[in-house]
Amino acid sequence: MACLKGKDILHGNQFTRKEIEAILKVASEFEKELKKKDTLPLLKGKILATLFFEPSTRTRLSFETAMQRLGGGVIGMGSVESSSVAKGETLLDTVRTVAQYADVIVLRHPRLGSAKEAADAVPIPIINAGDGAGQHPTQALLDMYTIQKEIGSLKNLTVSLVGDLKYGRTVHALVELLSLFKAKIYMVSPALLRMPTEITTGLKENGIEVIETEDMVEAANASSILYMTRIQKERFADLSEYERLKGSFVLNRAFLNKLKRKVTILHPLPRVDEIDPEVDTYPGAAYFRQMRNGIFVRMALLAMIFGKR
Amino acid sequence: MACLKGKDILHGNQFTRKEIEAILKVASEFEKELKKKDTLPLLKGKILATLFFEPSTRTRLSFETAMQRLGGGVIGMGSVESSSVAKGETLLDTVRTVAQYADVIVLRHPRLGSAKEAADAVPIPIINAGDGAGQHPTQALLDMYTIQKEIGSLKNLTVSLVGDLKYGRTVHALVELLSLFKAKIYMVSPALLRMPTEITTGLKENGIEVIETEDMVEAANASSILYMTRIQKERFADLSEYERLKGSFVLNRAFLNKLKRKVTILHPLPRVDEIDPEVDTYPGAAYFRQMRNGIFVRMALLAMIFGKR
Amino acid sequence: MACLKGKDILHGNQFTRKEIEAILKVASEFEKELKKKDTLPLLKGKILATLFFEPSTRTRLSFETAMQRLGGGVIGMGSVESSSVAKGETLLDTVRTVAQYADVIVLRHPRLGSAKEAADAVPIPIINAGDGAGQHPTQALLDMYTIQKEIGSLKNLTVSLVGDLKYGRTVHALVELLSLFKAKIYMVSPALLRMPTEITTGLKENGIEVIETEDMVEAANASSILYMTRIQKERFADLSEYERLKGSFVLNRAFLNKLKRKVTILHPLPRVDEIDPEVDTYPGAAYFRQMRNGIFVRMALLAMIFGKR
Numbered sequence A, B, C: 001m002a003c004l005k006g007k008d009i010l011h012g013n014q015f016t017r018k019e020i021e022a023i024l025k026v027a028s029e030f031e032k033e034l035k036k037k038d039t040l041p042l043l044k045g046k047i048l049a050t051l052f053f054e055p056s057t058r059t060r061l062s063f064e065t066a067m068q069r070l071g072g073g074v075i076g077m078g079s080v081e082s083s084s085v086a087k088g089e090t091l092l093d094t095v096r097t098v099a100q101y102a103d104v105i106v107l108r109h110p111r112l113g114s115a116k117e118a119a120d121a122v123p124i125p126i127i128n129a130g131d132g133a134g135q136h137p138t139q140a141l142l143d144m145y146t147i148q149k150e151i152g153s154l155k156n157l158t159v160s161l162v163g164d165l166k167y168g169r170t171v172h173a174l175v176e177l178l179s180l181f182k183a184k185i186y187m188v189s190p191a192l193l194r195m196p197t198e199i200t201t202g203l204k205e206n207g208i209e210v211i212e213t214e215d216m217v218e219a220a221n222a223s224s225i226l227y228m229t230r231i232q233k234e235r236f237a238d239l240s241e242y243e244r245l246k247g248s249f250v251l252n253r254a255f256l257n258k259l260k261r262k263v264t265i266l267h268p269l270p271r272v273d274e275i276d277p278e279v280d281t282y283p284g285a286a287y288f289r290q291m292r293n294g295i296f297v298r299m300a301l302l303a304m305i306f307g308k309r
Helices: A017-036 A058-069 A091-098 A114-121 A137-151 A169-180 A197-205 A216-222 A239-246 A253-258 A277-281 A287-305 B017-036 B058-069 B091-098 B114-121 B137-151 B169-180 B197-205 B216-222 B239-246 B253-258 B277-281 B287-305 C017-036 C058-069 C091-098 C114-121 C137-151 C169-180 C197-205 C216-222 C239-246 C253-258 C277-281 C287-305
Strands: A047-052 A073-076 A104-109 A126-131 A158-162 A184-188 A210-213 A225-228 A264-266 B047-052 B073-076 B104-109 B126-131 B158-162 B184-188 B210-213 B225-228 B264-266 C047-052 C073-076 C104-109 C126-131 C158-162 C184-188 C210-213 C225-228 C264-266
Touching (some): A017 A169, A017 A287, A047 A058, A047 A091, A058 A104, A058 A287, A058 B047, A091 A114, A091 C058, A091 C287, A104 A114, A126 A137, A137 A169, A137 A264, A137 A287, A158 A169, A169 A184, A169 A197, A210 A216, A253 A277, B017 B137, B017 B169, B017 B287, B047 B091, B058 B073, B058 B104, B058 B126, B058 B287, B058 C047, B091 B104, B114 B126, B137 B225, B210 B216, B253 B277, B264 B287, C017 C169, C017 C287, C047 C058, C058 C126, C091 C114, C126 C137, C137 C169, C137 C264, C137 C287, C158 C169, C264 C287
Parallel strands (some): A047 A073, A047 A104, A104 A126, A158 A184, A158 A225, B047 B073, B047 B104, B104 B126, B158 B184, B158 B225, B225 B264, C047 C073, C047 C104, C104 C126, C158 C225, C184 C210, C225 C264
16 A cells, blocks of 8 residues: 655645555545544544645645644734735745744745745655646546546546646646546637647557647547636736737537537636636536535545544 | 534524533533633534634633633634635635535635634534624624623623614624624714614514614613623724824723723624723623633633534 | 742743743653653633734744643634734733633734733733743743753753844743843843843842853853854845845854864744754754744643643
């Protein structure tokens, strides 16, 4: 069985297929047990610290919920403005300090590679909850869990990734995991926001079939999963460029009516315009179920990091 | 006995007199039990989420305390700036997401009707902690509990409501509850900030005696309860109008000395100038006791929502 | 044995030598017990409130951790902007309200004397976590604990305090405690930031040997402890004065190589430039261990305040 005890969770590429299967299996067990009771007190007495240097609702609250449902406690930095970061403290000093208090740290920071730096600086496990345009591996794991639940299997998948594939860290982590399961991947984005070449090249070298296109209908018709992402305003230096692009890859009922069959729609959320709320009642719209799955997957990761599974 | 299991708490008018009496009875039992021990672990394993889109200290901390004294856990959105709301997420998407994590949501949002919209969107209970100039029903319940404790009964009350009756959501919810107990109500406000006509009309149709006046002495002399409210700067488009009005309805020792007998003074707090701190030692000044009562009433509501009373 | 039950923690000068020894003894016992298990549930059901009107990471998180490791719960005001302070509430009203909810309050506020005012206003214990340029007694206690652990004893100490001794509240509290143990104290600061005369005079009247100097090498060579502090930008009205001074009292490897023997380096953190990160691997660099010690000392204080030790 996969052993994550004491390990950092930094990057989608750190997992073997067996490890992913083990994590999803534990998540599935937790989901079943939580139907019978509200908590599984495996981490009683442990403390998780959240350090979010960028806005977040779901990732932070999801970890706080997961930790509390495991019986553990939570401390959080709160806003950057109300913390010692406002006094000019470096990231590593903040992390080193918090590592004196907590048993595990969940970190989101705008700088690529920051989670790795933090992990190298402290003895306790670091969970990367987003490092700039880098990675967001726990999101990718909950995405895989959702695909498995919605589709029934992770074998022979065809997945369309749609939107901002250049800066979207969740898709960067997700393709790492999909490639372990030999999924066929459509990458649907405007030319300016294509998946970085080093990632597509790496996938192809691993024998993954990658199709880059701007045609969302073609991709959706070939796929069982449509993974939508937000075109993030904060990634653009030129806001007019953002305004021009954001409407290009939008999912609505009219689009879904054009498709040959039902697709499963995922989105890491928050969404802005890229999925019309009229889609929410479409049977394949799985993005709120996906949020719930985040609890089970993060519980599994936390339990395994502490050697409790 | 009243059954609130699984119900939303949205509006003062949702309660019957019997339900209010039942809630206050549970609150009273909890108050007694908390004198013997610090917690009543009825909600162990449950998680309450706070979503406050407007500033709050007491309502949020009061709910967090109530939930923890019941053995439950708490997650909170934190400031709007540090959440996904900053990325343009709609209220309903935020609420739908948090409903995947928590077992109950306490919501404060500036838009009238927002709590009802949220309640319609999710399967878990929503507690309205203020929706613009709309309602704040848990405040009204703790006000009733305080009146009962201070006066000894909810029968044959005469209550003066003072200050901003137009935008003050706590008084909007309170009059709903007072009317169930056939209280006589003085409404003391500047002309610009009078109670909305639809509310006074509704009260009168229900046989409630309503006296609108600008004379605070007359009202206070006829009342056993003086319910003060803050004239809220953030409700005024024109700040000079605010400056002109805010001093008009102020309570101080000189005013109290003019009265024929002791009154019980309530205030939802925070106050700014409308109660002089010299009043704090007046025996009828009940506004800090009122804060404490909020814990017992919110514990009662939470326990009842989860079917534990 | 020292009895802190129900007491406020406001000022370094409130403790006797016996009390400090008792606190450090309990802290040491807790440190040992926490090696065997994650929590010591002495304060189950108690609630600690944090009210921070100035930025903080470590003090707030340290108290939150300490309370949770003792099995207690935590509520926190969050940022000033998201609280009722934004509506113009006074400090004392906020404190009086929160005292209705929590069992103990940890307060940081920019006004000198604010913690004492708060303590006088409410029946529950107040812990001063910084009142402007005043005091920060729990920091001083954890500093003493760290010195005892690093040096092996609190007897016959020679300590150099370096940096901003005028506005630095941690050193104001620390000298009170050092004087009880008859330490010899070097005060190394620019002329503008010298220790206030009333403090040095008081120390000398108590028979403490105080040497004021701008020569950090001389002081360090005579001391076993080098207590560095940040020259805080936010204390300066004139920023050019800050820029001129901040580089003057900096610790780096070159400086340490000039010394005759190893020194123990403490710092309340956050640091900005005053300790070069290259110093972090120096064996005497104890400032991150110092952070960890804060947990044990604050656990000891909390347990003792509630009469559990």
